[in-house]
Amino acid sequence: MRTTRSAVLLGFLLALLSVPLAPATPAAAHAALVATSPVRDAVIGSPPGEVVLVFSESVSPVVGRVQVLGPDGRRVTAGEPVADGATLRIPVRVPDRPLGTYLVSYRVISADSHPVAGSFAYSAGAPSATPPEPVSVDERPSGGWTPAARYVGYLGLVLAVGPTLFGAARWPRRRRRRAVTATGYVGLALVAVGTAGTWVAQAADMVGVPVGDLSRGDLTAVAGSDVGPVLGARLALAGIAAGLLTAVAGGRAGRGRRVALAVVGLAGLVTWPLAGHPVASPLPPVSILADVVHLAGMSVWLGGLFTLAVFLLPGTHRRVLGRILPAWSRWATVAVGWLVASGVGQAAIELGRPGSPLHEVPADEAVDVVAGLLPRLWRRAAGPFTPLAEEAVGWRQRLPERWERAGRPYGRRLVDAALDQLDRLVDTQGEQVLVNQDLHAGNVLRATREPWLVIDPKPLLGEREFAVVPIVRGAELGHSPGAVRRRLDRVTGALGLDRDRVVGWTIAHCLAWSLDGDTVFTNQVEVARWLVDGT
Template identity: 45%
Template structure:
């Protein structure tokens, strides 16, 4: 009677998985097409930033380096009296955004603030002023225009959890399907696989929800129906929904696999579902917006899959096989695993090189951008892991594990510890603008200085570019000590170069938002300039911070 019920159940599982894969293909075909671009940068505007025009324009035109998408009510033009001068919805045409403006708003200085979404799902924000007739006291927009750091960090954590869940799912599934000794219980590895699947699902849902405030610039709980609809209507949202659908379809075939009753056809279907699921990660990030999207997506999926096979297999070895398998079983398993690990590491290395060449673009960007430095850190950690892995493979070849598995077990735990750090670096990488985009800014600005200093009242982020002799632009961002935007009532800044006998020079500042001010200053000589910033937050509370700025 039992044999009669197993076959229908298996057919039902296969039909369900096939239906899930069909839905995935249709969803990917119908998903919004993403342009081959990345982290957009404002290249020009009309009127130009800081310009004075004789008559009020009827529209403000923003031109970006790449195509961008709209964030509702995040493109604003503030009139000199503080009222909204923009009229109606801005129009998006390729890389150009047209903002209708009321030409009767009067003379004075206008503030333009914008927040848009680039093709790689990251928000891009900024602000500038222009004046009609003559400059006046600039207005202030209460919108900070920057992503909440709590949201940004929560997304990184969510992506790390998703990566961890992926290796905890793929490792047990692969080992149980092809290497697991029949005499050993499958309960422990099966539980690990279900935990891994749950972590991937929870992380996918969490990152999708957090994308709403990340897009809109709100806090972690600023999730609205309209914002969620905007995210789900993008390629980013479609890829995450597809991932959830594929996970649900895989459940029906994963259950018999973990129980030890899966057939060869089921394994093939599970492999196809797994490959399709891996593609959802690059489709939702930088690779889909690279100069060669087809290559980048495939290479990134291979990179992710090889990582999951390698690290997931290491978890199975360290936690289950080495402590439980006998000498004869380990003698059969470890050489096979060693070949698997060598193939996975080779795929990781090759895919990583190709992806780095695409995303970094130039040797200069490798050292002058955050993305490039993270890649170098990942390469260094990866080299350390390779060295440890080579040692453990040598132990396997000498059959140390057969008589004394402790050295192999220690080497594997070291591999896992270092690769956990690699996963964390990867989670930060996918939230960092690609070096090919950041390099454009470096080439434009020549150089860049940034630092964060603290007083008893606030934390001050200071940015100055190009950090060379001549005209420089400085930005100040004030935050509370728990990293929330802090309104500043009055700003004051000076620069001095004592070594050259240059006394303090006042920096004229323009408040752009309540916690953000900018200014222009001419620095006539190279050296270690002393920058002092005083921020008054109330009638009686103020504090001064200092920073040393190297000017070349």
């Protein structure tokens, strides 16, 4: 008996350590800003009548948290922002002094209930001498409330499902049920506490303030969001389950009540994916089903192990256990099968089936795709990423040596041009963000969970102008002076980048990557020559 109990306790511990309580969630966690009009940091001739933001999934604006400030620091928003799916339109009036830098700040809630906040600037006529300061935002001011509430709810499911299942189907006749019934109520109480905590965290994330600064109005506002009714339904279902629990766990309920509790429990499980990432996945019905199956499997397996270890193994006759344990083994097998199946299903959805590379679409369309992807990849970061400045120092040192060892395969003037560009560019860079030095059209693939996915990243920390170099120099979208110049003009115009700096980085990068031992990559040399000659 002691050996059996120890084995079950060990299994329970291993389960807690090896099985994530949370269901599988999408890798693309929430919405991201993919495009703006005017383009970030662009300088346009006159101020527009509206500002347009395009996200990667549907969003809804937080009241009072979307605004445009004019060059004088005053609001120029002319009305409430309007969301249409993934597009947010902000009406803007023209101020008395229209020339200068405008600052757009936004806070929206994505389809998966997560907040997305940020800011960007554009200028009319010319940038202001003292432009408005970018807004510093905390996307998740709820801090640890969200994960804490989530896991309290999951623990509640474990304590509510396992003991109730055993009490209804496999409880020994001579064993008292009071403790197991009480554990079920504790589980439902934890579900309610976790749900209330999620409500509070959602309020904090919606309005952008810490939990301690929330007002009653902030808490009430959650009811009007997409996630509010779902959380309310979960609380109501927990209350209904509490009314049915005593009879079912006590073994006194008829088939009708048992079925009713099962239906209520299933409906309660559905509220978790409805309030989270699966509603924004590429296949919402499948993702929702996968999450429900995952939660059910987790609750049955861990809840059953807990019930066995705490209530049944101590004091139950070996002969009685001989009838209980085989049944439990079958339940556990099914539950683990659910966990595996749901994990595989969610992984298949998230990974998708990468399809054709970007260079199979028309060149202009491909450049526009890259222009939409890059702002999502430009993230402020620190180590362990190598700074572009450090990488460029290595290029400057190695290029003349490799050129000599390769037998001077092209004119010295190209080497000198690359070195001059590096001397000019390295110490005068703009804001440092993550850039990919190999984002050419062969490393962007069509996929399922996103229209396009970037593969084979070679990240550096550098200015935005460097990030477009691979798409400009790459031969996949056409290799001719005209094709290179067209890509250069199109991508720098779309993203509001300094064209001259992009040209300089392209010359330097092409020649830095033009030699590998005795191998000369002539395509890279030709692009550099075309740009140096201005052809």
